[in-house]
Amino acid sequence: xxxFLFLAGVLCxxxxxxxxxxxxxxxxxxxxxxxxxxxxxxxPTPDESRSSQEADALVAVRASALEVxxxxxxxxxxxRDGHWIGPIRAKKPKVIQVNLYAGNQYWFTAAxxxxxxxxxxxxHDEKGxxxxxxPYRDQARASAGFSPDISGPYYIRIEEEEGDPAVFCLIYSYx
Amino acid sequence: xYLRTCAAAxxxxxxxxxxxxxxxxxxxxxxxxxxxxxxxxxxxxxxxLESATRIDSLTIPSPGELMAALSKEAKPNWQGQYxxxxxxxxxxxxxxxxxxxxxxxxxxxxxxxxxxQQVKNIGKDVITxxxxxxxxxxxxxxxxxIFEFAENNEWxxxxxxxxxxxxxxxxxxxEQRDGDLVWLVTLGGWVRGTEAVxxxxxxxxxxxxxxxxxxxxxxxxIRSRILRLPERMRNDELLEEVLEKLDEIERLxxxxxxxxxxxxxxxxxxxxxxxxxxxxxxK
Numbered sequence: 001x002x003x004f005l006f007l008a009g010v011l012c013x014x015x016x017x018x019x020x021x022x023x024x025x026x027x028x029x030x031x032x033x034x035x036x037x038x039x040x041x042x043x044p045t046p047d048e049s050r051s052s053q054e055a056d057a058l059v060a061v062r063a064s065a066l067e068v069x070x071x072x073x074x075x076x077x078x079x080r081d082g083h084w085i086g087p088i089r090a091k092k093p094k095v096i097q098v099n100l101y102a103g104n105q106y107w108f109t110a111a112x113x114x115x116x117x118x119x120x121x122x123x124h125d126e127k128g129x130x131x132x133x134x135p136y137r138d139q140a141r142a143s144a145g146f147s148p149d150i151s152g153p154y155y156i157r158i159e160e161e162e163g164d165p166a167v168f169c170l171i172y173s174y175x
Numbered sequence: 176x177y178l179r180t181c182a183a184a185x186x187x188x189x190x191x192x193x194x195x196x197x198x199x200x201x202x203x204x205x206x207x208x209x210x211x212x213x214x215x216x217x218x219x220x221x222x223x224l225e226s227a228t229r230i231d232s233l234t235i236p237s238p239g240e241l242m243a244a245l246s247k248e249a250k251p252n253w254q255g256q257y258x259x260x261x262x263x264x265x266x267x268x269x270x271x272x273x274x275x276x277x278x279x280x281x282x283x284x285x286x287x288x289x290x291x292q293q294v295k296n297i298g299k300d301v302i303t304x305x306x307x308x309x310x311x312x313x314x315x316x317x318x319x320x321i322f323e324f325a326e327n328n329e330w331x332x333x334x335x336x337x338x339x340x341x342x343x344x345x346x347x348x349x350e351q352r353d354g355d356l357v358w359l360v361t362l363g364g365w366v367r368g369t370e371a372v373x374x375x376x377x378x379x380x381x382x383x384x385x386x387x388x389x390x391x392x393x394x395x396x397i398r399s400r401i402l403r404l405p406e407r408m409r410n411d412e413l414l415e416e417v418l419e420k421l422d423e424i425e426r427l428x429x430x431x432x433x434x435x436x437x438x439x440x441x442x443x444x445x446x447x448x449x450x451x452x453x454x455x456x457x458k
Contacts, residue, residue: 078239078331078334078335079335080232080233080237080338081232081335081338081339081341081342082230082231082232082233082338082342083232083233084228084230084232084233086228093223094228095219095223095224095226095227095228096227096228096229096230096233096234097227097228097229097234097392098233098234098236099234099235099236099390099392099393100236100240101236101240101241101243101244101387102244102386102387103244103247103248103387104240104243104244104247122216124216124218124219126392126432127218128218128219128220128221128223128224129218130216130217130218150386150389150432150433151244151386151387151388151389151390152389152390152391152392152432153391153392155219155223155224155227157216157219157223170233172233174240174243175243
């Protein structure tokens with residue numbers, strides 16, 4: 001089984017991992033992390049190998065999002081250190097609340113793991129209405145650029161429009 | 176833990192995996208005056224709004240974001256927002272956590288002032304406080320980077336390093352099963368950042384800059400998370416005071432869309448956040 005699909009399956013299970021930097025995981029939530037000693041020269045056990053694949057998949061999906069955000073950094077955008085990683089399935093969008101300041105410019109970037117074919121990111125105001133944003137799409141990666149006129153809460157919606165269950169990572173940049 | 180794994184792997188692999196497709200050209204940057212038509216997007220459903228994820232690391236803006244927004248409206252004298260050095264010994268872990276957050280916000284202020292010595296002083300205090308939480312190992316490494324970037328006036332890198340340092344503290348707290356303290360770090364940073372910005376706006380009032388202070392969901396989220404803290408921690412006298420003041424602060428940053436706080440209201444916010452910051456750093 002492909003590691004991405006395996007990981008998506010694990011994450012979609014009840015009690016599966018939805019983890020974000022700075023948010024304490026619930027005690028019952030299994031954290032995907034490299035198995036102790038997985039980097040040793042000794043042959044890893046099956047469990048160690050699986051754990052390593054999971055960690056690799058998380059690294060890859062975040063790296064993929066950071067890669068897109070890197071283009072924005074060249075234009076003076078700062079990428080926040082935090083991110084949101086979780087499972088995603090076609091037509092089952094994920095929504096996160098953010099708080100934005102008028103006058104700043106933002107790019108919200110999502111990337112999904114292998115299996116996802118087409119990803120979309122949209123921005124909504126505090127009542128849920130879509131706002132005008134600048135879209136960027138590249139198969140399993142998508143961004144939305146936005147410069148709010150009003151400070152306050154907004155919602156970012158990430159939707160897998162086509163593909164198999166996958167893992168996504170959302171990050172954002174501002175200037 | 177996995178975040179560190181991610182970071183390590185990114186370093187090892189020189190920053191990433193193979194490219195798929197093209198990355199956006201700089202010309203694709205957003206701007207208030209040149210935005211493409213909205214793609215067909217449906218409004219969020221009531222269920223989506225109610226079940227939206229709210230997490231510390233993305234839902235709460237960094238102090239740097241608020242300062243960046245204000246710097247677009249005006250040229251604030253950020254050095255005027257410095258405060259006296261705070262004590263670096265506290266008996267309560269909750270109080271230490273809040274003060275680490277406050278110091279990180281101080282770091283952003285010094286950074287906006289392009290004051291490398293002040294950044295280094297603050298970095299030193301962050302490490303001292305982190306040691307008293309026994310989470311200093313990785314924070315020290317970050318602190319060293321802060322010194323280095325400040326020494327070389329690498330302000331852009333410093334901005335990201337400050338947030339990374341704060342997240343390093345939070346991760347270490349989680350690993351120590353002290354995750355309850357994470358939101359207190361966030362609280363300390365948000366209050367100190369809001370104090371500095373509201374203080375400047377109060378003294379240099381314009382309606383446009385006052386509108387920046389609208390942050391209803393931020394306070395509501397922080398307050399709700401503090402209310403989830405274990406009772407033994409919530410019954411702490413300091414935290415009781417914090418919750419009481421957050422109620423008042425929430426009222427002042429929750430003005431409706433389209434309205435503008437008066438200068439008097441901004442002064443009130445400055446005074447309230449100032450008192451809270453002072454109380455948090457009081458031994």
